[in-house]
Amino acid sequence: MKKPVIFICIAILLCANAAYADSLSGRDILINVDKNLCPEDRVGVSSLIINGARASRTVKCKSWAAGMDKAYTQYLAPPREAGTKMLKLKDQLWTYDPTTDRTILIAGHMLRQSMLGSDISYEDFMQDSRLSSIYDAEVTGDEKLGDRPCYVLTLKAKVDDVAYHSRRLWVDRERFIPLRQELNGKSGVLLKTLTVNEVFKVGERWYPKRMIYKDVSLEGSGTVIIIESIDFNVRIPDSVFNKASLKR
Amino acid sequence: MIAFLLKGLVRDRTRSLFPILIVCAGSCLTVFLYSWMQGIMGDMVAVNARFDTGHVKISTKAYAAIADEMPNDLAYLGVEKLLARLRSEYKNVIWTARIRFGGILDVPDNKGETRNQGPAIGMAIDLLSPSSPEKFVLNIERVIVQGRMPSRKDEILISEGFARSLGVKPGDRVTLIGSTMYGAMALYNFTIAGTIRFGIATLDREAMIADISAVQEALDMKDGAGEILGYSQDMVYSDEAMKRLASRFNQQFSRSDDRFSPCMITLSDQNGLSDILTRSKAVGAIIVLVFVFVMSVVLWNSGLMNNIRRYGEIGLRLALGEPRGTLYARMIFESFTIGLVGSILGTALGLAFSFYLQNKGIDISSMFQKSSMLISGEMRARITAVSFYIGFLPGLAAPVAGAMAAGLGIYQRQTAQLFKELET
Numbered sequence: 001m002k003k004p005v006i007f008i009c010i011a012i013l014l015c016a017n018a019a020y021a022d023s024l025s026g027r028d029i030l031i032n033v034d035k036n037l038c039p040e041d042r043v044g045v046s047s048l049i050i051n052g053a054r055a056s057r058t059v060k061c062k063s064w065a066a067g068m069d070k071a072y073t074q075y076l077a078p079p080r081e082a083g084t085k086m087l088k089l090k091d092q093l094w095t096y097d098p099t100t101d102r103t104i105l106i107a108g109h110m111l112r113q114s115m116l117g118s119d120i121s122y123e124d125f126m127q128d129s130r131l132s133s134i135y136d137a138e139v140t141g142d143e144k145l146g147d148r149p150c151y152v153l154t155l156k157a158k159v160d161d162v163a164y165h166s167r168r169l170w171v172d173r174e175r176f177i178p179l180r181q182e183l184n185g186k187s188g189v190l191l192k193t194l195t196v197n198e199v200f201k202v203g204e205r206w207y208p209k210r211m212i213y214k215d216v217s218l219e220g221s222g223t224v225i226i227i228e229s230i231d232f233n234v235r236i237p238d239s240v241f242n243k244a245s246l247k248r
Numbered sequence: 249m250i251a252f253l254l255k256g257l258v259r260d261r262t263r264s265l266f267p268i269l270i271v272c273a274g275s276c277l278t279v280f281l282y283s284w285m286q287g288i289m290g291d292m293v294a295v296n297a298r299f300d301t302g303h304v305k306i307s308t309k310a311y312a313a314i315a316d317e318m319p320n321d322l323a324y325l326g327v328e329k330l331l332a333r334l335r336s337e338y339k340n341v342i343w344t345a346r347i348r349f350g351g352i353l354d355v356p357d358n359k360g361e362t363r364n365q366g367p368a369i370g371m372a373i374d375l376l377s378p379s380s381p382e383k384f385v386l387n388i389e390r391v392i393v394q395g396r397m398p399s400r401k402d403e404i405l406i407s408e409g410f411a412r413s414l415g416v417k418p419g420d421r422v423t424l425i426g427s428t429m430y431g432a433m434a435l436y437n438f439t440i441a442g443t444i445r446f447g448i449a450t451l452d453r454e455a456m457i458a459d460i461s462a463v464q465e466a467l468d469m470k471d472g473a474g475e476i477l478g479y480s481q482d483m484v485y486s487d488e489a490m491k492r493l494a495s496r497f498n499q500q501f502s503r504s505d506d507r508f509s510p511c512m513i514t515l516s517d518q519n520g521l522s523d524i525l526t527r528s529k530a531v532g533a534i535i536v537l538v539f540v541f542v543m544s545v546v547l548w549n550s551g552l553m554n555n556i557r558r559y560g561e562i563g564l565r566l567a568l569g570e571p572r573g574t575l576y577a578r579m580i581f582e583s584f585t586i587g588l589v590g591s592i593l594g595t596a597l598g599l600a601f602s603f604y605l606q607n608k609g610i611d612i613s614s615m616f617q618k619s620s621m622l623i624s625g626e627m628r629a630r631i632t633a634v635s636f637y638i639g640f641l642p643g644l645a646a647p648v649a650g651a652m653a654a655g656l657g658i659y660q661r662q663t664a665q666l667f668k669e670l671e672t
Contacts, residue, residue: 052430053321054508080468081432097435102360102423104435110352110425117431 026137026153032176033169034130036205041066044230045076050118053219059116068130070241081116085246086125093126096246103246118223119192119215123163134159135167142173145180149173164191175199175206190216202230262557263582267647268590274543274646275594275639276601280629281535282638283602287630289528293485293521295448298385299371301518302477303485304341304494306330310507311474315518318348320429323472324510331476338493340481342381345473347372347463351426351434353406353456355414364414368406368424368456372463372473376401385479388444388457394418395442401462403441407455411443418442424456428468436466447626476510487525490514536642543646548653566661576655583651584644591643598639605629 024032048059060077071088075081083098093106106113111123131137134157141152150170157165164183171178181194198210207230214222239245297303307315310322324330327345334343349370357363374380375388375398383389389397393408395418406416416422418440426434438458445452464470478493480486494512503509516522565575609626 050430055430057430095433100423100435100437102354102356102435102437104354104423104425105362106433110433113427113433114431116433117428 024139024151026139026155027132029139029151029153029171029176030132030135030137030155033171033178034132036176037207038068038130039205039232041234041236042230042232043234043236045228047226047228048116048118048120049224049226050116051221051223052117057117059118064236064240066236066241071125072240072245075116087241087243087246088126089241089243091126093122094243094246101247103243114215114218119213119218119220120223121163121215124192124213127163131155131167131169134162137169140168143170145170145172148179150179172199172206177206177208192216193222200227202232205232264586264589267583267586268593270543270546271587271590271643271647272594272597274539275591275643276598277594278535278539278639278642279595279598279635280601280605282531283598283629283631283635284605284627285531285535286528286632286635287606287628289524289531290630291628292524293515293528294483296519296521297479297485297515298387299446299448299451301515301521302475303480303490303515304478304497304512305515305518306334306476306478306497306510306512307474308508309502309511312511312513315475318350318474320347320349320427320467320469320472320474321431322508323347323429323469323474324476324508325470325472327471327473327476330510334476334478338478338497341478341493342385342481343476343478344374344381344385345460345476347460347467347469347472347474349426349463349467349474351424353410353414354423354425355416356421356423364416365425366410366414367454368410369451369454370424370426370456370458370463372458372460375457375459376461381479385483386457391444391446393443393445395440398441398459400439401459402436402438403459404438405442405444405457406440407452408443408445409452410454410456411440416440424458424466426467428466429472430468432468434466434468436462438462478512485515487514487516490516536638539639539642539646543642543650546650548650562658563661566658572658572661576658579655579658580648580651583647587644587647590647591640594643595636595640599631599635602629602631602635606631 042065043063045060045062048061050057050059057078059075059081061073061075063071063073065071069088069090071086073086075084085096087094087096093111094103095106096103106122111126112121114120115122115125135155136158137153137155139151140154143150143152150172153167153169153171155167155169165186166184166188168182168184169178170180177196177199178194179196182190183192183194185191193214193216194211195214196208196211198208199206200209201207208225208227210224210226212222212224305312306324308322308324311319311324314322331343331345334341347370349372351368351370352365353368354365355363373382373386375382383397388405392405394411395405398404404422406414406422411417414422420440422438422440424434424436424438426436428434444455444457446455460473464472480489491514494514497510497512501509502511516525562575566572605627606629609628612627
């Protein structure tokens with residue numbers, strides 16, 4: 001007599017869980033995505049394989065980030081880029097070049113320039129990555145990407161000062177990682193795509209391991225970003241996020 | 249008889265002075281207008297050739313398609329080898345590699361922070377090699393306003409106006425913020441060696457001239473250059489010769505399946521200069537045609553007036569038995585003499601005015617301060633071989649044509665009526 005009751009309870013729980021998942025609003029899904037992708041403090045090493053029209057280059061860098069407002073990146077390779085540092089403090093971005101010993105504020109139209117010749121612009125780097133704070137989301141479908149079932153979300157910016165006014169996201173239903181993003185301009189024209197090819201688990205969190213950023217206006221097959229290592233909730237001293245640290 | 253006719257012309261000023269003045273004015277105007285147009289058109293072509301197009305330009309096919317955007321990501325790589333080959337196979341042409349680039353020139357304060365900055369249009373040329381033709385092509389040494397020629401690869405020249413707007417002087421350090429050929433941000437420190445003024449508004453606003461080796465380093469363009477320019481040894485552009493050269497080069501080097509293979513284009517294929525060259529040729533012809541037509545009409549009218557005034561004289565000469573043909577020929581001879589004198593005077597005057605404008609240009613730079621075209625700020629005339637006969641020959645032809653038209657009246661005079669006319 002007990003077995004059927006347990007079975008029914010489990011079935012009810014599963015159905016409830018499925019019903020909960022299906023009842024998630026676009027905003028709920030975005031909040032889950034943000035929880036996954038925007039941890040408080042993190043330190044990571046990544047490689048950028050920049051596939052240009054004529055050649056490919058690999059740039060290696062180490063990044064420290066505290067929340068969404070502070071980030072510090074130091075390029076490790078190739079020799080031409082090694083020692084170059086970037087500091088993001090709220091809405092300001094500074095870069096330090098060791099060969100000229102100059103610290104330059106990247107502002108205005110320079111923000112739209114490509115970072116290291118990749119498909120990523122400085123503006124992309126500066127953008128608040130908490131999608132739920134800048135976009136309204138609506139679930140517009142269900143699709144499978146590879147073998148992963150996904151929510152299809154359509155995002156519309158709720159603020160004007162944003163690089164991409166709308167996005168389409170394919171969010172993994174189980175891991176809450178956007179496996180594909182289409183980033184559109186104000187007129188709705190497609191500007192960039194971001195495709196996650198590989199994910200990995202860091203502690204309890206799923207995180208993209210390998211992704212391809214592609215600016216549709218550029219030649220080449222896009223910029224591959226590979227997260228080689230990443231640690232979350234690491235205590236980073238405040239002195240790192242200081243202009244003086246650029247010249248150190 | 250000739251002496252008699254000439255005496256007639258000299259003594260009867262109404263017969264010679266007015267027509268000579270007209271022919272003289274017309275010839276003078278033609279010579280001057282032609283030389284002036286040649287100066288303007290020639291200057292435009294020469295300035296474009298020196299600073300931008302060369303007489304021929306080699307770049308990759310991909311670069312050539314959007315050359316106005318200065319797409320250094322599509323630059324030609326392997327410049328040294330190609331230059332060596334060009335210099336051995338095409339010896340009658342001066343070859344030089346250049347990189348055109350844009351960027352921001354940033355002036356630091358004593359803490360290294362940005363004090364001032366402005367957009368720069370850069371030209372990287374071979375400034376340092378002793379055998380470099382650039383000093384001669386761009387005439388750089390003569391346009392230095394302050395400072396000196398760069399002697400190290402990290403020294404640059406910037407336009408005087410640009411230096412003033414940035415608040416810098418020779419000896420100051422500036423940082424170029426640009427983009428490498430792979431699209432990454434490029435930073436490179438330069439020292440200002442001197443300031444320049446080319447007299448070309450678009451260059452004098454924000455020009456920066458640097459040595460090509462430094463810019464290759466700054467923009468990560470090892471052994472690369474956006475353009476290789478070629479000039480004829482005498483710096484005179486011949487469209488036919490350059491088109492033959494381009495055709496030969498393209499057959500030898502250009503490959504249809506490789507957009508990074510080099511291709512050569514001529515000056516006339518760039519910046520709409522073929523139109524200017526065509527117009528330059530057409531202008532001379534148009535001026536001559538208009539001049540001949542207007543002068544002929546004026547002198548025909550003058551001839552008609554003369555015929556009316558000399559009605560009695562012509563009638564008497566016919567009555568005395570002078571054949572109509574001889575009279576007609578003598579009137580044409582008189583006109584020819586008038587044309588000859590007027591043309592010589594007019595051509596001399598026109599050449600004198602043109603010579604003055606050739607040496608002392610008129611400053612029109614204020615008209616082109618916001619222009620982005622490569623136009624010299626000084627308007628000058630240019631005397632060519634054609635200037636010596638472009639006013640002279642029509643000046644000779646117009647009175648003759650006028651006299652031929654007006655003189656036809658001689659054949660309409662009735663011999664039977666002549667004595668009656670003389671009696672009245």
